[in-house]
Amino acid sequence: MTTPHLFSLVLMAITYIAAGIAHFRIPKFFLSIMPKWVPMPEVVNKIVGAGEILLGIALLFPLTRSYAAIGIILLLIAVFPANVYHFQKSLQKNKMVWQTALRLPIQLLLIYWAYSFV
Numbered sequence: 001m002t003t004p005h006l007f008s009l010v011l012m013a014i015t016y017i018a019a020g021i022a023h024f025r026i027p028k029f030f031l032s033i034m035p036k037w038v039p040m041p042e043v044v045n046k047i048v049g050a051g052e053i054l055l056g057i058a059l060l061f062p063l064t065r066s067y068a069a070i071g072i073i074l075l076l077i078a079v080f081p082a083n084v085y086h087f088q089k090s091l092q093k094n095k096m097v098w099q100t101a102l103r104l105p106i107q108l109l110l111i112y113w114a115y116s117f118v
Helices: 005-027 027-032 041-059 063-091 097-117
Strands: none
Touching: 005 027, 005 041, 005 063, 005 097, 027 063, 041 063, 063 097
């Protein structure tokens, strides 16, 4: 693995581990952007947080790297409705509109980034 690819891998792992920890440290934020139709939002938030932590760690090991990357891709697809919901709420409040709009296509870049480790 080249140095830039290794750097990218470690950065991705740290990003998902940190995001997963954030689900436990600041659950209020994640619960506020969760669509109302999600059942048991507190439980879902913890599952997503734990999943991000586990997937981030699994990226670091060659044996589990591909599986973790596929898991991250599936997770990004699964949480996309929450990002759309957050954007819609931002439009209604006229706050952070461009930031939440930008987040939507960034999901595609994150999927591509994860795919580079499949």
